[in-house]
Amino acid sequence: MLGTAARSDDAGSDDAASSSRVAGEDVVRLTVARVLSGRPRLGPVRLVCVDGPAGSGKSTFAQRLARGLRSHGADASVLGLDDVYDGWSGLEGSLWPRLSAQVLEPLRRGAPGRFQRYDWHAGAFAEWVDVPVPAVLVLEGCGSARRAADPDATLRVWVEAPEELRLSRGLERDGAAMRDHWVRWMSDEADHFAREHTRERADVRLDAYGKMSA
16 A cells, blocks of 8 residues: 555565665655545645655655645645745744645636745745646645644654754755754644644645655
């Protein structure tokens, strides 16, 4: 099976763990097949939630998945929650109510959504972004697979990586001056994932290199 949540978190031997991993391209192919075999649950839209801690590789996998879906003739788009968070403290609060009202509920009715993009440099919301009705919407970002998404999600993907690697990736992207922000965010997301049991509820689990993990 494809990384189902029924798997135990207890890894066996290193050899067993290694043999359970599937090459990255195979993961994309198998995930595409699983998405397309699932039924739309958000009105006419198949919603795929790609969740996991910051810096784990969610954005990369989400884009690869969308390309794979398009190669099979599916109209797929990616919405990154980085454009929706209300800044560094935006994991909770108004995030999900705004996303639901502006994007998910319209798509449920078969109508386009529209959200206001957050400008991280200005520290404020900026222009409005249209979200046409796709066959598959890949919702990518920390908190995308929270329990509130369960009724709408066709598939929930968890992507993980060691903390040191994630922080290194984040500071390389955002600069060393953002270290305190990153450390606070990583604490907030850890609390969120523990509360939501996100990893345990995921249908597919991947490591930092796009390979299946137990």
